[in-house]
Amino acid sequence: MKTKYFKKYLVQKDKIPEEYREKIKEEIIFYCLSDYDSEFQAIEKWIAVTSSSVFICENSSLVKIEFDEMSVREVKGRSFSNISILKNEKVVHTFWYGQKQATLFSQLKYILEEKNLDISKSAEEIYQMGLLKPLLKKQASVEVDKNKVVKRLLGYLKPYRKELFFGGLGALGATLVSLLPAYLSGKVVDDIIKPFQDGKMKAEDGMSLGLLIIGTLAFTYAIREFFIWLRLKKMSILGEKVARDLRRDLFNHIQKLDMDFFANNQTGSIISRVSSDTDRIWDFVAFGVIEVSIALITLFSLSTVLISLDLQLGLIMTLPTPLLIYAIYRHGEKMKLMFLKCWRKWADLTAVLSDAIPGMQVVKSFNQESREVKRFGEKNEAAVEEFYSVHESWTKFWPVLFLFVQAMMISVWFFAMPRLLIDSSSATFITAGTFISFLLYMNMFAQPIEIIGQMARMLNRASSSAYRIFEILDTKPSLETSEVKVEKTLQGEIEFKDVIFSYDGVRNVLKGINLNIKPGEMIGLVGPSGSGKSTITKLINRFYDVTSGSIDLDGVSIKEIDAGFMRRQIGIVHQDPYLFHGSILDNIRYGNEDATFFEIIKACKIANAHEFIMGFANSYDTIVGERGQTLSGGERQRVSIARAILNNPKILIFDEATSAVDTETERKIQDALDKLIEGRTVIAIAHRLSTLRKANRILVVKKGQIVEQGSHSDLMQMSGEYKKLQDMQTQMHEIMHGSQTKEEV
Amino acid sequence: MKFKLESDKKLFYSKDNEWQEVELKSCFPLTDKNSFFSVLDKEAKEIELIESLSHLNVSDRFVVDEYLNFRGFNFEILGVYKIEEDFGLRHFEVKTQVGDKAFQTALDAWPMKTKSGEYIFSDIHGDQFIVNTLDFGEKYMKALI
Numbered sequence: 075m076k077t078k079y080f081k082k083y084l085v086q087k088d089k090i091p092e093e094y095r096e097k098i099k100e101e102i103i104f105y106c107l108s109d110y111d112s113e114f115q116a117i118e119k120w121i122a123v124t125s126s127s128v129f130i131c132e133n134s135s136l137v138k139i140e141f142d143e144m145s146v147r148e149v150k151g152r153s154f155s156n157i158s159i160l161k162n163e164k165v166v167h168t169f170w171y172g173q174k175q176a177t178l179f180s181q182l183k184y185i186l187e188e189k190n191l192d193i194s195k196s197a198e199e200i201y202q203m204g205l206l207k208p209l210l211k212k213q214a215s216v217e218v219d220k221n222k223v224v225k226r227l228l229g230y231l232k233p234y235r236k237e238l239f240f241g242g243l244g245a246l247g248a249t250l251v252s253l254l255p256a257y258l259s260g261k262v263v264d265d266i267i268k269p270f271q272d273g274k275m276k277a278e279d280g281m282s283l284g285l286l287i288i289g290t291l292a293f294t295y296a297i298r299e300f301f302i303w304l305r306l307k308k309m310s311i312l313g314e315k316v317a318r319d320l321r322r323d324l325f326n327h328i329q330k331l332d333m334d335f336f337a338n339n340q341t342g343s344i345i346s347r348v349s350s351d352t353d354r355i356w357d358f359v360a361f362g363v364i365e366v367s368i369a370l371i372t373l374f375s376l377s378t379v380l381i382s383l384d385l386q387l388g389l390i391m392t393l394p395t396p397l398l399i400y401a402i403y404r405h406g407e408k409m410k411l412m413f414l415k416c417w418r419k420w421a422d423l424t425a426v427l428s429d430a431i432p433g434m435q436v437v438k439s440f441n442q443e444s445r446e447v448k449r450f451g452e453k454n455e456a457a458v459e460e461f462y463s464v465h466e467s468w469t470k471f472w473p474v475l476f477l478f479v480q481a482m483m484i485s486v487w488f489f490a491m492p493r494l495l496i497d498s499s500s501a502t503f504i505t506a507g508t509f510i511s512f513l514l515y516m517n518m519f520a521q522p523i524e525i526i527g528q529m530a531r532m533l534n535r536a537s538s539s540a541y542r543i544f545e546i547l548d549t550k551p552s553l554e555t556s557e558v559k560v561e562k563t564l565q566g567e568i569e570f571k572d573v574i575f576s577y578d579g580v581r582n583v584l585k586g587i588n589l590n591i592k593p594g595e596m597i598g599l600v601g602p603s604g605s606g607k608s609t610i611t612k613l614i615n616r617f618y619d620v621t622s623g624s625i626d627l628d629g630v631s632i633k634e635i636d637a638g639f640m641r642r643q644i645g646i647v648h649q650d651p652y653l654f655h656g657s658i659l660d661n662i663r664y665g666n667e668d669a670t671f672f673e674i675i676k677a678c679k680i681a682n683a684h685e686f687i688m689g690f691a692n693s694y695d696t697i698v699g700e701r702g703q704t705l706s707g708g709e710r711q712r713v714s715i716a717r718a719i720l721n722n723p724k725i726l727i728f729d730e731a732t733s734a735v736d737t738e739t740e741r742k743i744q745d746a747l748d749k750l751i752e753g754r755t756v757i758a759i760a761h762r763l764s765t766l767r768k769a770n771r772i773l774v775v776k777k778g779q780i781v782e783q784g785s786h787s788d789l790m791q792m793s794g795e796y797k798k799l800q801d802m803q804t805q806m807h808e809i810m811h812g813s814q815t816k817e818e819v
Numbered sequence: 820m821k822f823k824l825e826s827d828k829k830l831f832y833s834k835d836n837e838w839q840e841v842e843l844k845s846c847f848p849l850t851d852k853n854s855f856f857s858v859l860d861k862e863a864k865e866i867e868l869i870e871s872l873s874h875l876n877v878s879d880r881f882v883v884d885e886y887l888n889f890r891g892f893n894f895e896i897l898g899v900y901k902i903e904e905d906f907g908l909r910h911f912e913v914k915t916q917v918g919d920k921a922f923q924t925a926l927d928a929w930p931m932k933t934k935s936g937e938y939i940f941s942d943i944h945g946d947q948f949i950v951n952t953l954d955f956g957e958k959y960m961k962a963l964i
């Protein structure tokens with residue numbers, strides 16, 4: 075799989091050639107490929123980093139550049155960029171690369187700049203992931219063996235062998251029984267009508283034989299409908315069961331996956347896998363599988379019957395069939411392209427809709443209604459054009475195809491006619507009855523051909539749905555868990571020991587954090603955005619595992635504590651909290667169904683949420699979320715604070731909880747916080763430093779390190795980063811006030 | 820002289836007789852790539868806004884053109900060998916002005932049409948491929964543009 079990605083998609087080697095590895099001798103900790111020269115011509119130049127130097131490998135030879143006194147710089151372009159190594163301010167080497175290699179080169183730059191040789195993943199893994207990630211993001215988070223997809227899907231049928239057996243029996247029975255009426259019709263002509271007209275049979279005898287045949291016919295139809303009923307019922311239920319099992323497995327599995335998975339995949343794509351992909355599978359199992367088998371059986375048995383009825387006429391009908399199937403297949407492929415074009419235009423059309431309708435206020439205030447009408451009109455026309463050509467194509471195809479089928483039938487008539495009219499003793503003579511049976515069989519021919527022609531498309535659709543489903547099922551949670559898990563009641567002590575953490579294995583987001591937080595302490599985290607503050611809190615919650623170092627809670631390594639049990643004792647309030655669709659009450663007791671009404675009201679009072687909740691007509695039973703009452707940012711914030719403290723967590727984390735609200739709301743939340751910190755360990759990340767006035771200790775985080783710590787006054791005296799931040803905020807405050815006064819004037 | 824270029828195409832700008840590393844960025848790279856450029860310093864702060872390159876002297880113009888040619892280089896698709904669909908991806912094998920290339924887009928990523936009637940495909944790695952007129956392989960493109 076990986077090799078295919080490199081060969082076909084990336085068109086470059088999946089690892090550094092062995093000869094360079096041998097020549098370099100030292101251990102390679104990182105390598106990447108410079109794929110262009112300065113003239114934008116494709117080349118292959120490998121750059122390998124060891125613990126002391128950089129090697130440039132090209133045309134089987136090596137150039138070694140020692141680390142000392144080396145500096146790096148980068149020039150970025152739209153399609154090509156480069157990184158240069160400088161010594162004494164002079165460029166000694168420039169590596170050119172295309173966009174594909176950009177991730178790896180930014181890692182190279184980081185490694186050379188920071189001289190960070192402490193890389194947690196193998197060079198090969200980093201190289202491959204750096205290149206594959208964009209592909210895998212679109213395609214699969216894991217590699218699923220495509221050839222096995224359909225087989226795996228059929229594996230889901232296993233528990234339902236009984237249904238499958240009866241469904242298959244129904245299908246087979248219905249098909250075989252369907253062959254009878256045409257045969258019987260021929261019999262009526264040859265064995266009753268003909269002998270009677272020739273005067274060889276009496277009317278009464280003919281009548282009784284006829285009634286027998288009619289009776290058999292009636293019985294045949296009844297049996298056939300019974301078989302069809304059996305098949306439809308068993309198979310649609312079987313399909314539902316398989317789809318249910320897939321949905322269940324998917325959802326259960328999704329709940330187990332790490333936050334990493336959700337960061338890499340779009341919510342919409344995950345949702346559609348659980349809903350529409352499983353639905354397609356139902357369709358495939360319930361109808362597709364059987365329909366195709368029936369079509370194959372029908373076509374095969376029809377051909378056998380036709381040829382055995384009459385070799386010449388049988389061959390006229392059967393020989394062109396593969397041609398027909400191929401034509402239908404080709405038509406399907408052509409339609410696929412046309413539909414693609416339709417979708418494209420349709421997407422344009424809906425884009426205008428989803429643009430203009432939410433933006434209606436802007437449209438109206440700029441008086442641009444007519445422009446939007448025109449824009450919509452153009453896209454509408456363009457979409458319809460495409461639909462026209464689709465209709466044009468299929469409306470033409472099917473009549474032509476049927477004309478061809480009819481031409482086959484006419485040939486049958488043409489060849490049969492003389493043979494019907496010769497002496498019955500001749501070798502080529504054909505009875506009227508046989509011919510009638512033949513005609514009726516011919517009419518059954520078209521439908522299975524149509525189905526088989528569309529088989530490829532159906533199989534394709536189903537297997538791509540199955541693929542998307544297995545992709546999730548094959549994603550493994552990556553957190554290590556130790557064998558023995560402690561269900562520990564926390565006191566609230568948190569200790570970080572030399573914690574280094576990296577999301578991608580190269581760039582360290584946290585670079586050696588040492589931190590001891592005592593139970594009941596309130597810690598403020600400040601620092602520029604991207605410095606790693608949220609990452610620290612995510613590690614405490616164990617959404618990720620540390621790359622090196624350790625985190626202990628109350629002296630026990632976080633890896634030894636049952637993650638679920640631990641997380642329940644940690645409350646988090648985010649900047650933009652998520653409320654589920656449902657009542658405020660349900661949202662607040664989400665993590666604790668057993669909470670009493672009294673506890674809920676108490677939590678809301680602490681969170682300063684009680685009063686505004688009581689302001690709604692349905693108080694705590696007010697429905698919120700998508701289709702319910704809309705809450706303001708500050709209100710949602712306070713509901714989520716109530717939710718977080720209902721469990722009486724020992725550790726409370728506020729991640730920029732007050733950044734997005736106005737000053738009045740901030741004051742209310744601030745009040746709530748002040749009441750909360752009693753008896754808990756609190757970690758508050760704040761944008762406005764004023765939020766942290768109650769903190770025992772403030773830590774300043776910068777580029778993944780704690781650069782300063784102490785109380786507000788300690789830090790102000792240090793005249794370092796914290797003072798800078800404080801001064802900046804004071805300035806901002808003044809600027810805002812300044813501009814306000816100007817406006818007033 | 821206000822501009823100079825080093826071998827790695829790093830652009831330098833002189834102000835008060837002191838050279839500093841800069842970036843020259845077009846404000847409207849797709850709508851009008853010949854006017855309005857911002858000269859940005861290392862901290863991405865604007866030092867100067869250039870309305871039109873014609874205000875520069877000849878040698879500066881020469882340097883800036885070379886720089887912009889490199890910076891704004893886009894692949895132009897001259898012909899299409901094949902386009903295939905895979906799960907979630909569309910795979911292209913094409914001929915460009917700098918040789919044959921393979922690239923992939925998301926299945927639902929449609930090309931963007933510019934005012935001048937060109938189509939721009941953005942691939943999953945962030946490259947842009949421009950389609951104007953094709954020497955061959957037009958039938959593959961038909962459904963996409």
Ligand SMILES: Nc1ncnc2c1ncn2[C@@H]1O[C@H](COP(=O)(O)OP(=O)(O)O)[C@@H](O)[C@H]1O
Pocket residue numbers: 337577578583601602603604605606607608609610
């Ligand atoms: N899921 C992720 N995958 C990869 N990188 C991430 C992820 N989340 C954050 N980062 C990176 O880690 C760094 C620190 O992020 P974060 O802890 O959110 O910073 P802060 O909260 O201080 O603003 C940033 O450079 C960010 O881009």
Ligand SMILES: [Mg+2]
Pocket residue numbers: 607608609729
């Ligand atoms: Mg953050």
